[in-house]
Amino acid sequence: MVLKKVSNDKGPQLVYSNNSGVNILEIGGLKFKDHNRSGKLEDFEDWRLKPAQRAQDLAKRLSIRDIAGLMLFTSHLALPSVGDRGQLYDGEEFDATKHSPSDLSDIQKKYFLKNRIKHTLVAKVQSPRVAAEWNNRVQELSESMPWAIPVVNSSDPRHGYKANAEFNEGSGGQISQWPESIGMGATFDPSLVKKFGEVASKEYRAMGLTMVLGPQVDLATEPRWMRFNGTFGESAKLTSDLGTAFVEGFQDSNQTGEWGVNSVITMAKHWPGGGVIEGGRDAHFGYGKYGVYPKNNQSYQLKSFEAAIDQKSTDVQRTAGIMPYYSISYNFDSKHENVGNSYSRYLITDLLREHYGYDEVVSTDWCITADEPTNVLDILSGDQCWGVEDNYSIGERHLRLLMAGVDQFGGNKDPEPVIWAYDEMCKLMGKPWAEKRFRLSARRILTNMFRLGLFENPYVDIEKANQIVGSKEFSHAGVDAQTKSVVMVN
Template sequence: MMKIRYVQNDEGPELAYSSESGLGLIEKNGHYFKDHDRTGKLKEFEDWRLSPQKRAKDLAQRLSIEDIAGLMLFTSHLAIPSTGKRSQTYGGKEYDPQVTTPSELTDIQKEYFCKNRIKHTLVTTIQSPQVAAEWNNKVQSLSETMPWAIPIVNSTDPRHGYNSDAEFNEGSGGQISQWPESIGLAATFDPELARRFGTIASKEDRAMGISMYLGPQIDLGTEPRWMRYSGTFGESARLSSKFANAIVEGFQQTLGRWGKESVSTMAKHWPGGGVIEAGRDAHFAYGKYGVYPQNNQQYQLLPFISVLDKKLTDVDRIAGIMPYYSISMDFAPGQSENVGNAYSHYLITDLLRQKYQYDEVVCTDWCITADEPSNVVDILSGDQSWGVEENFTVAERHLKLLLAGVDQFGGNKDPEPILWAYQQMCKMMGKPWAEKRFRKSAMRILKNIF
């Protein structure tokens, strides 16, 4: 049985690592550090005394482009154990509780981590918190056997509600604390309650091995027919902003700073997904357009501005931003291109990166680079490449996203289109420019991991 070893540093963090992974320690001046690159010499990225930013910058310069492509990928939805609609094989066979323990890694999961170098997962249903924790220990032990021994980041959509009726909340209803949906929390008009929710939920998530929350959903509920209305904090930008700040603080703070009970958060869906034409939804081709009949673009941005404000401390600023599938039609006439929000250079670089000075991770919503499925009524099937569904290959869509300013690809498991995009960047702008662009995304992603 795998054992976890612990080493406590005086005036420093407790280190934990697997007894089976072969990962060693470096001792220096009475302190212990993980020997991630197995050289026996302490590097900046291995030194927990340095800032996450400095450690990330150091490691980002050491990784290969193939390593960075792995960092940019995010698995599709994983169930633990993998059964039902999320079924995967174990040693070539379907899951059998008489043969396979529920916390075992599937064949595809091993391929994700070992072959494709993926470091980010999306966990949905789990048999129990204990099984999730055991699965996470096996995942991290495997990661420690790989070059650089970068930990795997397990993320979750909202899972503290009662209903698991859709892809974006299918982990709900488990053996953890259950809370009202966001619209129910907002009905209390008490942001402090939302902060308490974040504090409690983050402790539970970390106990299960989950360290990233794909939320809060801070779209404004200005279109009450939208199917994701219950996931909003309502139509008031002021109230939504207060609840957004409170939940981010609750999840990300451990006694006022980043720590063992912190879970990084990713606000969605930039620049506001609650404006879909006629209340349809951008998971469907017939709901791909976000519209602004009263030119209220700036109002929709306010909750996002509240959590990405440069004046916030690092632990209170949102760690990631996720754009929506939709095309924000004529968001900035004459400046913005009418393509899916993640594909828009104006929305990602000009507005988010430059105007609002946001230099953290931007991750696409899930599966926006593949071709549209033939069954257009198959909701939540993925492959919503709106605005670029014609005349763009899968690889060309990756290139366009990277040029727009995106760092990660939600639900994409194949590194090849990313590597193709890198080669195209080298041809277009030169290798130094392309390499610098990739290492910039790597630094943002690694900062969150550290």
């Protein structure tokens, strides 16, 4: 791979692959990437414009199938794809004598080329260097496609020690080690959490990761919940303070008050609070699908989210994404709809969008549109489509989610149910309405991409990956935080 670099005296450096077909436009002494190979500067290619303006321009140009690709999000990927996450390379299992750990598997190539997916969830990686190399291969492939839209690689928590849970399997390995969120909560120190975000964002960007699926701002009001350690504790005030510090640390990594080259998108979860599961069970499983409010404490569970989405804060201080939980928030509103949170129009549109004015991306949790598991104990054997298990097809579930106000489908790799949902939406609401609805989600999703500067440079410096990730400075900061998180019990 040969990367070309073009400098601007008063603008960003442009980096693109020699093999992608992208050319450079020069206008008034400034240089721009010609993403659509049109030979003229379009608004979405003009880095002088605001991200939202660029996103609006590109969103109106894309086909519905392109937008369907934007709405998709891969399931957990391992680099290389071996073991439980194993995939085929050139029709055979991974062979280190034939393949590089950073090679794209056959199914990954299908994700990007055929399905037009632009968002991944990267779980296990062999090393920071492998992650960086893989990112560059992905970006080169995506850059060679029409529109040359970059790929956003996301991660679940990576900086703890426990890696034996589906939602935490990126942890451990060659990266700075910090306390789990509950340990962060034990420090009562927002500045420490902000520092974590600033460090972690630099490590993420060095590996080609540009989105963190966090912070988890659920309140730990049910101590038997299995995701208790991912929370900041039971206090709404403390969780609000630490959650907003987390968001600002990751998104405003360089402390400029602006999005920058080290910024990482945050996706706060799990709206409207996943820690209230009946009996302390968990909504990954059918027997734990209900969130309950025995003291009618719905408003208390929302306080930490209110802080994360505060419209009085700037966009770099406000979480750029929200993820609802699998659970059915039982009788949360007077409509008693009682469907999984992502399926609830009240929770997504009436409450989050309209009442709180939140106009950023909303993504479902992973895998909620296929049929429920046949094995009640296996969270990986099927999907958690709670409240719409019966009498809904997979396409109808996608349609319902879109009508509820969702923008992205976590863990969904197939665009066909999304296209089906669009066609049905055209029949129900008319084509202009359906097209406007799809382009609205596209604009929200693309805005985050432009904020990150990925259209100018989606590539990372492979040689620096191992120097930055898990560096002595960052590792010492993590150990210091661990020390401060220790609670002595007399």
